[in-house]
Amino acid sequence: MSNQEKIEQLEAYKFRERFILDDWEDRELVPSSNSTIERMHKEVERFTDFLINQLAANVSNLQTQVQLYFNGWDNEYFSQDETEYIVEIEYEAMRIAGINIDKLMI
Structure with a gap:
């Protein structure tokens, strides 16, 4: 898949x-406050924008850039629990971008 297709x-x-x-209940967690959930959404959007920008710049070391992102997060x-939930949601974005999730230290 091309970078443009990944970006789309x-x-x-x-x-x-x-x-x-329902997802909170499936995870057997008490839902966080609305303001925290909104921050969680923003965090996923911020990470997705990071991936999009890296792909648009056609970086040659995307795996390393993602690791550095998480190192500085x-x-x-x-x-x-919220952090783990965010990262699990972001796994799909990482798969789309072609990141080897098993090689990340988060």
Whole structure:
């Protein structure tokens, strides 16, 4: 798949509905506050925009750039459960972009 095709898929991915009540229940978690869920949405959008920008720039080391993104990610606002939930949601974006998730340290 070309970078342009990946970008188009990521643009569609970015605005999908996420963090809905049923998903929290499936994870056996108490839903976070509305403001926290909104921040979680923004975090997914920010990461997706990062991937789109990297693909548009045709970086040769996308895997490394994603690792550096997570190394610098300030996720102190989120609980451990919220952080894990965000990252699991972002797995789909990483797959679209061609990232080897198993090689990331998050």
